[in-house]
Amino acid sequence: xxxxxxxxxxxxxxxxxxxxxxxxxxxxxxxxxxxxxxxxxxxxxxxxxxxxxxxxxxxxxxxxxxxxxxxxxxxxxxxxxxxxxxxxxxxxxxxxxxxxxxxxxxxxxxxxxxxxxxxxxxxxxxxxxxxxxxxxxxxxxxxxxxxxxxxxxxxxxxxxxxxxxxxxxxxxxxxxxxxxxxxxxxxxxxxxxxxxxxxxxxxxxxxxxxxxxxxxxxxxxxxxxxxxxxxxxxxxxxxxxxxxxxxxxxxxxxxxxxxxxxxxxxxxxxxxxxxxxxxxxxxxxxxxxxxxxxxxxxxxxxxxxxxxxxxxxxxxxxxxxxxxxxxxxxxxxxxxxxxxxxxxxxxxxxxxxxxxxxxxxxxxxxxxxxxxxxxxxxxxxxxxxxxxxxxxxxxxxxxxxxxxxxxxxxxxxxxxxxxxxxxxxxxxxxxxxxxxxxxxxxxxxxxxxxxxxxxxxxxxxxxxxxxxxxxxxxxxxxxxxxxxxxxxxxxxxxxxxxxxxxxxxxxxxxxxxxxxxxxxxxxxxxxxxxxxxxxxxxxxxxxxxxxxxxxxxxxxxxxxxxxxxxxxxxxxxxxxxxxxxxxxxxxxxxxxxxxxxxxxxxxxxxxxxxxxxxxxxxxxxxxxxxxxxxxxxxxxxxxxxxxxxxxxxxxxxxxxxxxxxxxxxxxxxxxxxxxxxxxxxxxxxxxxxxxxxxxxxxxxxxxxxxxxxxxxxxxxxxxxxxxxxxxxxxxxxxxxxxxxxxxxxxxxxxxxxxxxxxxxxxxxxxxxxxxxxxxxxxxxxxxxxxxxxxxxxxxxxxxxxxxxxxxxxxxxxxxxxxxxxxxxxxxxxxxxxxxxxxxxxxxxxxxxxxxxxxxxxxxxxxxxxxxxxxxxxxxxxxxxxxxxxxxxxxxxxxxxxxxxxxxxxxxxxxxxxxxxxxxxxxxxxxxxxxxxxxxxxxxxxxxxxxxxxxxxxxxxxxxxxxxxxxxxxxxxxxxxxxxxxxxxxxxxxxx
Numbered sequence: 008x009x010x011x012x013x014x015x016x017x018x019x020x021x022x023x024x025x026x027x028x029x030x031x032x033x034x035x036x037x038x039x040x041x042x043x044x045x046x047x048x049x050x051x052x053x054x055x056x057x058x059x060x061x062x063x064x065x066x067x068x069x070x071x072x073x074x075x076x077x078x079x080x081x082x083x084x085x086x087x088x089x090x091x092x093x094x095x096x097x098x099x100x101x102x103x104x105x106x107x108x109x110x111x112x113x114x115x116x117x118x119x120x121x122x123x124x125x126x127x128x129x130x131x132x133x134x135x136x137x138x139x140x141x142x143x144x145x146x147x148x149x150x151x152x153x154x155x156x157x158x159x160x161x162x163x164x165x166x167x168x169x170x171x172x173x174x175x176x177x178x179x180x181x182x183x184x185x186x187x188x189x190x191x192x193x194x195x196x197x198x199x200x201x202x203x204x205x206x207x208x209x210x211x212x213x214x215x216x217x218x219x220x221x222x223x224x225x226x227x228x229x230x231x232x233x234x235x236x237x238x239x240x241x242x243x244x245x246x247x248x249x250x251x252x253x254x255x256x257x258x259x260x261x262x263x264x265x266x267x268x269x270x271x272x273x274x275x276x277x278x279x280x281x282x283x284x285x286x287x288x289x290x291x292x293x294x295x296x297x298x299x300x301x302x303x304x305x306x307x308x309x310x311x312x313x314x315x316x317x318x319x320x321x322x323x324x325x326x327x328x329x330x331x332x333x334x335x336x337x338x339x340x341x342x343x344x345x346x347x348x349x350x351x352x353x354x355x356x357x358x359x360x361x362x363x364x365x366x367x368x369x370x371x372x373x374x375x376x377x378x379x380x381x382x383x384x385x386x387x388x389x390x391x392x393x394x395x396x397x398x399x400x401x402x403x404x405x406x407x408x409x410x411x412x413x414x415x416x417x418x419x420x421x422x423x424x425x426x427x428x429x430x431x432x433x434x435x436x437x438x439x440x441x442x443x444x445x446x447x448x449x450x451x452x453x454x455x456x457x458x459x460x461x462x463x464x465x466x467x468x469x470x471x472x473x474x475x476x477x478x479x480x481x482x483x484x485x486x487x488x489x490x491x492x493x494x495x496x497x498x499x500x501x502x503x504x505x506x507x508x509x510x511x512x513x514x515x516x517x518x519x520x521x522x523x524x525x526x527x528x529x530x531x532x533x534x535x536x537x538x539x540x541x542x543x544x545x546x547x548x549x550x551x552x553x554x555x556x557x558x559x560x561x562x563x564x565x566x567x568x569x570x571x572x573x574x575x576x577x578x579x580x581x582x583x584x585x586x587x588x589x590x591x592x593x594x595x596x597x598x599x600x601x602x603x604x605x606x607x608x609x610x611x612x613x614x615x616x617x618x619x620x621x622x623x624x625x626x627x628x629x630x631x632x633x634x635x636x637x638x639x640x641x642x643x644x645x646x647x648x649x650x651x652x653x654x655x656x657x658x659x660x661x662x663x664x665x666x667x668x669x670x671x672x673x674x675x676x677x678x679x680x681x682x683x684x685x686x687x688x689x690x691x692x693x694x695x696x697x698x699x700x701x702x703x704x705x706x707x708x709x710x711x712x713x714x715x716x717x718x719x720x721x722x723x724x725x726x727x728x729x730x731x732x733x734x735x736x737x738x739x740x741x742x743x744x745x746x747x748x749x750x751x752x753x754x755x756x757x758x759x760x761x762x763x764x765x766x767x768x769x770x771x772x773x774x775x776x777x778x779x780x781x782x783x784x785x786x787x788x789x790x791x792x793x794x795x796x797x798x799x800x801x802x803x804x805x806x807x808x809x810x811x812x813x814x815x816x817x818x819x820x821x822x823x824x825x826x827x828x829x830x831x832x833x834x835x836x837x838x839x840x841x842x843x844x845x846x847x848x849x850x851x852x853x854x855x856x857x858x859x860x861x862x863x864x865x866x867x868x869x870x871x872x873x874x875x876x877x878x879x880x881x882x883x884x885x886x887x888x889x890x891x892x893x894x895x896x897x898x899x900x901x902x903x904x905x906x907x908x909x910x911x912x913x914x915x916x917x918x919x920x921x922x923x924x925x926x927x928x929x930x931x932x933x934x935x936x937x938x939x940x941x942x943x944x945x946x947x948x949x950x951x952x953x954x955x956x957x958x959x960x961x962x963x964x965x966x967x968x969x970x971x972x973x974x975x976x977x978x979x980x981x982x983x984x985x986x987x988x989x990x991x992x993x994x995x996x997x998x
Contacts, residue, residue: 014049017096017110019087021049027475028086035086039474039482040065041079048083048097048107057104064174075485080105127168128352128378129345130161133336137169140303140334145271147299151290153279153324154307156338158503159379159421162307165338166275169305173273181266183207184275187282188448194563194579195541196285196572199276200259201230208234219265224258230570232538252285252571254765256292263293264300271301278502279320280312285572287323294332310337340376343367353385379501380421387424425507432478437511439469440479443497444508445520445549447542451486453494457527458520463494470497479504488531522550529555537562541579553590557583557599564606573613580607597635604629605641608648613768617651618848626652643672643681650688651727654695657849657886663692683712684721687729694736695850697889697930703740706733715760728769731760735776742784745933747970754780767802771811774799778818779851782858783894784934784973796822813839813848817855821862829866833859853882854891860898869906876902889926893935896923897942904946917946934975937963941979948986957986 014021020029023046028035037045043065048056058073080097083089089096096109127134133154140150154162170182183206185199208217208231220228232240266272276286293304313321327333341349347367374380418424429437442458443450452467459466473480479500486496499505512520525546529536536543536559544559560583567576583603590596608625615621626648633642646669654662666689673681690705713730721729734757741750754777761773777795796818803811816839823832836859843852856879863872876899883892900919907916923939940963947956964979971977 016049021045036475037082037086038079038471040075041082044076044079045083048105052107052109055100055104055106060104127161127164128349129341130165130168130338133165133338134169134172136334136336137165137305138172141169141173141273144273144301144303147301149293149296149300150303151294151327151333152303152305153333153335154305154338155310155335157309157311157377159377159501160338160340161378162338163277163501164378165336166277166305166307170273170275179270181207181270181272182275183272184277186448187276187278187280187286189278189281190545193281193283194567194575194582196283196567196570196575197230197289198283198286199279200286200289201227203274203276205231205233215269216266220262223265224262226255226258227262252288253767255571256289259289260292260296260298263302264296264298267301271303273303273305276304276306279306279308280316280318282308282318282320283572284319284574285567285570287320291323291327294327295330341371341378341381342376343371346371346374346376346381349381350385374421377421379503380424383421383424383428387418387427421503422507425504426511428478429507429511436469436473439466440473440504440508441512442520442524443470443480443499444505445512445517446524448502448505449483449496449498451488451492451494451496453486453488453492453531454524454527456494458523460523463492467495470495479508488528489533489535490531492531518550520550521546521548522552525550525552525555537566540566544579548586553586554595554599557586557603560586561599561602561606564603564610568606568610568613573610576610577607577614580610594636597632601629601632601636601639601641604632605644605648608645612648612651616848617655622648623652640676643669643684646672647684647688650692654688654692655848655850657852657888659692659695659850659887663689663696666692679712680718680721683709683718684729685709686712687733691732691736694740695888695890697892697926697932699740699743699931703737706737706740709733710737715764727772728761728764728766731757731764731769731773734760735773735780739776739780739783742780743932743934745937745967745970747784747973749969750780750784771799771802774802775811775814778814779854782818782821783891792818793822817858821858824862824865829862833862833866833868833871836862849886850888853879853886853888853895855879856882857891857895857898860895860902864898864902864905867905869902872902873899873906889930893923893927893930893932893939896920896926897935897939900946901942917943920946933963933966937967937975937979941975941982944982944986948982953986957983960986 014023018030019035021027022029028037028042028045044061047061047065058076061076062073080099084091084094084097087096091097091099094108096107098106098108100106137152137154140152144150154165156162174180174182183203185202185204185206187193187199188195204220204227207213208220213234217228217234228234229240263272276282276290279286290304290306293300293302308320310321312318324333324335328335347363350363350367350370370381370384374384418427429440432440439455439459442455445458446454451463452470453463455470456463456466470480471482474482474497477500480497481500483496483498485493487493509517525543528539528546529543532539540559540562544556544563547553547559548556550556560579564576564579564583567573567579580603584600584607587596587600587603590599604625608622608629611619611622611625626645629641629645630649633639633645646665650662650665650669653659653665666685669681670685670689673685686705686709690702690709693702693705696702709729710733713733715730718728718730721727734753738750738753738757741747741753757773758777761770764770774795778792778799781792781795796815799811800815800819803815817836820832820835820839823829823835825832836855840852840855840859843849856875860872860875860879863869863875876895879895880892880899883889883895896919900916900923903919904916920939920943924936924943927933927936927939940959944956944960947953947959960979960983964976964983967976971980
């Protein structure tokens with residue numbers, strides 16, 4: 008809106024500074040939006056203005072529909088008495104726009120009113136920096152700028168003035184803003200980003216952006232359901248099953264690059280000191296990408312809030328600054344010169360009363376250069392009559408007396424100044440603003456009406472009056488609720504106004520207002536109440552309706568998990584559990600806690616891993632609550648969570664019992680999804696015991712029930728995909744049974760499915776399995792492992808998942824030994840094993856010690872190897888993890904034989920090999936039996952038992968039907984040839 012001098016056209020006089028339209032002495036009241044449209048038309052007389060141009064010029068950072076513009080034009084015509092069929096002032100060009108055709112607008116002589124208050128003084132350097140950042144962004148160099156400073160320092164004003172200047176310079180420039188909210192913002196993932204996207208995507212201007220999101224960021228589009236048809240919502244929900252935090256970040260980054268390739272974008276995110284973690288992750292991802300993007304992101308925050316809250320934005324900003332990936336504009340207090348500039352524009356004719364320099368010194372001292380305090384102080388001086396025109400200049404003593412008189416009773420702080428302004432309002436306006444402070448930083452007039460027990464139209468009229476006087480409120484857009492309620496949407500001009508008004512409420516009245524507003528919002532949203540679950544949770548928590556608060560905290564947490572934001576979910580769930588202390592011990596309370604604990608378990612797995620003590624606590628408590636509730640489907644989820652914990656902690660007997668319980672529950676319910684999960688958990692546990700045949704049957708039964716499109720969500724519910732787990736476990740069993748080609752088929756399918764699902768933990772578990780399967784089954788061939796090892800390392804670092812990091816460290820040592828760096832590789836594995844924490848993953852520890860023993864044998868460090876294999880066998884005995892037991896006995900024999908002469912019967916090597924053969928036969932592990940036979944055959948060859956060795960080796964070798972290209976079978980083939988030679992000479996064994 009033009010903030011300049013009054014404009015006269017025909018019998019009308021428009022005063023932009025006072026937001027007033029006059030016809031003679033009669034004031035004509037227009038809504039703020041309508042007034043803005045009239046100003047813009049008058050500023051561009053005789054020119055056709057398209058609807059898009061008007062909307063972009065007046066509200067570049069908000070969504071305003073063409074319907075609102077049409078309503079404003081109709082209101083202007085009514086105010087001017089203009090007939091649309093025979094217009095005198097505003098002409099409509101069908102489907103194109105509007106033109107002001109009235110008498111030439113002119114500015115009257117400047118004899119009267121003072122210049123309006125300038126919006127921004129003393130910030131020229133900051134504005135130049137923002138415009139320079141925009142120029143870089145327009146050239147394709149993405150920019151992230153933080154505008155920081157204390158409350159009232161002018162962060163929002165600087166950004167708004169910049170945005171208006173940028174929009175005026177360029178017609179093709181998208182702008183959008185989103186705001187973090189103090190009470191529920193930290194718990195709602197991507198809140199300010201989704202708010203900004205919602206504004207950009209609304210029709211008609213947003214149609215193209217919706218198309219780009221559908222192509223590049225479908226996961227994000229799924230978070231804006233009002234933009235989609237029911238069929239599209241269902242399809243995006245199905246696709247969203249495969250969403251991951253990384254995928255969401257990548258999608259948005261690529262979408263913004265596509266958007267800005269067409270039109271530059273300025274994205275403003277305000278009050279980031281209240282932001283959620285997921286929004287910070289997105290900021291980091293956008294700043295770190297190297298691809299070109301005509302994108303400028305501006306974030307505002309208060310540095311002291313970051314320190315008080317321990318907010319991670321402080322560390323992120325410092326890290327990005329070190330790498331030159333962001334800039335900070337720290338707004339300080341205004342200088343005395345800046346205060347002088349403000350006063351010169353705001354009070355140009357007060358010099359006769361008080362010299363401008365003296366007034367600037369006085370205001371600067373009183374306000375310490377805080378812009379908001381300065382504005383209110385000057386307004387106070389005008390209201391007290393201390394600033395006024397005088398016919399003659401006052402002397403120094405007189406001007407001092409003017410200021411001294413004004414100082415008596417003057418508020419000492421900004422807070423007191425705001426309180427005094429509130430006191431000058433009518434009681435009705437005070438009550439309205441107090442209720443609005445409860446409704447939110449932005450609010451619908453209908454929500455405030457619920458708190459005041461008034462009609463929304465009456466509340467809207469009062470809000471409009473405050474907006475016209477530029478007191479406390481600003482007009483935002485129109486709010487429409489799912490039940491059809493439409494009302495004006497307003498926001499506080501500054502967060503400090505809302506805080507001051509909220510502080511005037513008694514605890515009892517605040518509680519009652521939260522309850523009333525919460526009930527009205529719940530009624531308005533109906534079945535869609537989950538869309539505003541976090542907001543409703545705040546209202547009902549503050550209204551002490553704890554049952555409803557818990558329900559909406561649960562829904563908000565589930566919403567965060569769907570957005571792959573577990574940190575935010577944990578915060579909401581923890582808050583919900585704390586509220587339970589205030590509730591009596593009833594079945595309803597038990598059900599609330601059960602739902603919270605089950606969801607908390609899933610969130611904790613995503614953040615801390617399966618074996619964190621907190622995960623056990625959550626699921627154990629959930630199981631106890633299930634017993635209190637009685638038969639409930641939530642018991643299956645609780646037991647699934649506990650099975651994961653105990654299995655990975657190598658408490659295998661407990662895991663086995665839980666898996667049997669899961670299968671019994673699934674069979675009783677005849678639930679196919681539960682059955683496939685139960686068979687997978689039982690098969691995995693049995694495989695660890697070394698019981699290959701029953702384990703394989705369970706995996707096959709589970710896989711027969713699995714449909715990727717139908718069951719992909721299970722990875723996000725329990726942290727693992729059962730179908731993929733069955734695939735790679737079947738691959739392992741087939742390799743152990745001696746059919747490696749079939750095993751490879753299953754392993755490749757598992758890897759493909761995991762990549763398509765794009766669930767990080769499932770990908771890592773699958774790559775981890777591929778590494779160990781190749782190590783188990785291909786032995787000392789580093790080539791096949793290296794690819795999986797490197798991918799596992801990348802994912803482990805990217806997602807900070809201990810399972811991947813641990814395997815990467817251990818197999819890194821194995822690869823070093825295979826490449827000739829024996830000492831370094833063994834030292835690396837030893838250090839990793841020494842760093843094991845009691846709470847870390849314990850399953851496969853026996854195999855890890857066995858791997859160390861194997862490498863010690865390769866490196867000739869026989870005593871160390873024997874110690875390692877002894878430790879591995881102790882671990883087998885302790886936890887019952889027998890899968891690798893046969894190979895451990897074989898390794899023990901190899902080490903004993905290397906350490907003692909063959910002629911020494913005390914070596915015990917032969918007994919170890921025989922024990923390995925017996926164990927592997929009992930388990931049905933043909934691969935480990937074959938290796939033990941090869942080792943024993945070499946020993947017998949050296950002992951002269953040529954025929955016995957040849958017969959034993961030939962029998963098992965010829966039982967294979969495939970895999971003759973594998974290193975194990977090629978080695979056996981060569982040994983058979985040696986044993987079958989005519990002279991049967993002994994040769995040195997290659998250990």
